[in-house]
Amino acid sequence: MTNTLNPAAGGAPVADNAVLAEKAARVIPGGVNSPVRAFGSVGGTPRFLTGGRGAIVTDVEGNEYVDLIGAWGPALLGHAVPEVVDAVQRAAARGFGFGASVPEEAELAEAIIERVLEAERVRLVSTGTEATMTAIRIARGHTGRPLIIKFAGHYHGHSDGLLAAAGSGLATFGLPGSAGVTEATAAQTLVLDYNDLPALEEAFARHEGQIAAVITESAAANMGVLPPEPGFTEGLLRLAHANGALVITDEVLTGFRAGPGGYWGLEREAVQGGAAGAGAGADAGAGAGADAGGLRPDLFTFGKVIGGGLPIAAVAGRAELMNLLAPLGPVYQGGTLSGNPLAVTAGLTTLRAADAAAYERLTFAADTLAGEVSGALAEAGVAHRVQRAGTLMSVLFGDFDDAPRTYDDVLGQNVAQHRAFFHAMLDGGVHLPPSPFETWFVSAAHDEAILSRIAEALPSAARAAARA
Ligand code: PLP
Numbered sequence: 001m002t003n004t005l006n007p008a009a010g011g012a013p014v015a016d017n018a019v020l021a022e023k024a025a026r027v028i029p030g031g032v033n034s035p036v037r038a039f040g041s042v043g044g045t046p047r048f049l050t051g052g053r054g055a056i057v058t059d060v061e062g063n064e065y066v067d068l069i070g071a072w073g074p075a076l077l078g079h080a081v082p083e084v085v086d087a088v089q090r091a092a093a094r095g096f097g098f099g100a101s102v103p104e105e106a107e108l109a110e111a112i113i114e115r116v117l118e119a120e121r122v123r124l125v126s127t128g129t130e131a132t133m134t135a136i137r138i139a140r141g142h143t144g145r146p147l148i149i150k151f152a153g154h155y156h157g158h159s160d161g162l163l164a165a166a167g168s169g170l171a172t173f174g175l176p177g178s179a180g181v182t183e184a185t186a187a188q189t190l191v192l193d194y195n196d197l198p199a200l201e202e203a204f205a206r207h208e209g210q211i212a213a214v215i216t217e218s219a220a221a222n223m224g225v226l227p228p229e230p231g232f233t234e235g236l237l238r239l240a241h242a243n244g245a246l247v248i249t250d251e252v253l254t255g256f257r258a259g260p261g262g263y264w265g266l267e268r269e270a271v272q273g274g275a276a277g278a279g280a281g282a283d284a285g286a287g288a289g290a291d292a293g294g295l296r297p298d299l300f301t302f303g304k305v306i307g308g309g310l311p312i313a314a315v316a317g318r319a320e321l322m323n324l325l326a327p328l329g330p331v332y333q334g335g336t337l338s339g340n341p342l343a344v345t346a347g348l349t350t351l352r353a354a355d356a357a358a359y360e361r362l363t364f365a366a367d368t369l370a371g372e373v374s375g376a377l378a379e380a381g382v383a384h385r386v387q388r389a390g391t392l393m394s395v396l397f398g399d400f401d402d403a404p405r406t407y408d409d410v411l412g413q414n415v416a417q418h419r420a421f422f423h424a425m426l427d428g429g430v431h432l433p434p435s436p437f438e439t440w441f442v443s444a445a446h447d448e449a450i451l452s453r454i455a456e457a458l459p460s461a462a463r464a465a466a467r468a
């Protein structure tokens with residue numbers, strides 16, 4: 001067998017996306033190691049990337065694209081950020097991991113706590129899936145109750161109990177849930193409509209004393225971006241706590257991306273009735289106000305940005321709950337790769353570099369892009385909605401009389417228009433998420449020059465959508 005990528009190993013280098021896609025499909029199910037990377041809903045050939053710098057990625061054929069996937073979230077500052085690369089290289093030279101603690105683990109935990117003071121203790125894991133799985137185990141361990149409530153269209157990773165109506169990955173492929181999940185496991189997750197407090201109240205009444213936790217994306221971003229309606233988070237916290245259940249706020253995607261303190265950082269003051277006095281100025285939303293009001297999520301999950309592109313995620317929350325984890329308490333959780341020094345270094349350096357100026361650049365990029373996409377689609381007569389939550393944005397194709405509130409509201413999108421738009425943008429040098437249910441990820445490296453490259457591609461993509 002020849003090695004197609006390494007001429008030194010005897011094969012000629014292959015610089016053809018289609019050939020590599022065929023090769024991958026022969027040895028990897030669907031040719032991808034995570035379903036959303038496949039071009040399942042848009043068709044065509046996925047691009048095989050050789051690298052990225054700032055807001056630009058390059059494929060094996062030498063084509064450059066403006067990247068709006070952002071590694072599905074981690075690339076907050078752009079790709080191959082020199083100070084992050086330097087720090088990781090220095091850490092790598094010291095060794096890849098020792099199965100013993102390294103000093104930087106506590107520093108990363110502190111950096112998270114500085115941004116979300118309600119997160120009094122932090123346990124590092126390797127993926128968002130592990131983080132939500134662990135949060136649920138803590139909730140069950142604390143309450144002694146079996147049931148979990150999640151909202152339709154929210155994605156919390158691929159653990160068995162959380163795969164029902166789980167948003168983008170499943171929606172892209174038209175799947176209601178996953179085969180291989182037992183009925184007994186599925187029955188322990190109640191799936192409710194997002195933004196529906198009466199349904200939540202009814203579920204608590206019907207399953208009195210049985211619900212351990214409600215898990216929610218702090219702003220839904222795996223069915224397009226759907227922020228909670230005003231009053232929803234407050235109502236959810238009140239109802240859950242009145243019924244003895246915990247609230248797990250999943251900030252794996254939104255954490256330190258929607259804003260410096262995650263989406264909870266943007267919502268805290270409104271939820272706590274303005275009593276919290278969240279920080280002012282450039283740091284607004286980060287950290288401040290944790291003790292006021294008392295209304296707060298019990299557990300948080302983080303991922304993506306906190307690893308800066310390497311595998312780190314975290315579960316965090318009130319000390320009393322977090323200290324249930326082994327070795328202090330009876331809830332077991334562990335991991336060979338947890339707190340890996342390279343990943344911790346990448347995350348810590350990223351968070352330290354994500355200062356007020358970086359969030360200003362992210363806001364500018366998201367605002368500018370949202371305006372330009374909307375303008376181009378309107379000009380071409382394409383019905384759409386641009387959805388926002390802090391610096392997060394997504395584009396829904398179709399007629400929406402009102403702001404969508406639930407998963408059902410977004411399922412009827414015009415997929416054909418998205419497909420045509422996606423391919424025209426790709427031809428125009430912009431790498432968009434290959435699904436209409438995904439967030440578009442800008443970075444602090446999406447400056448005016450990059451944004452004008454996107455703007456140039458937009459009119460013909462909008463016309464392609466109009467023709468579809
Ligand atoms: N939670 C949310 C909100 C996510 O968006 C994701 C991944 O996209 C996860 C959890 C799972 O994270 P991971 O893919 O690292 O397992």
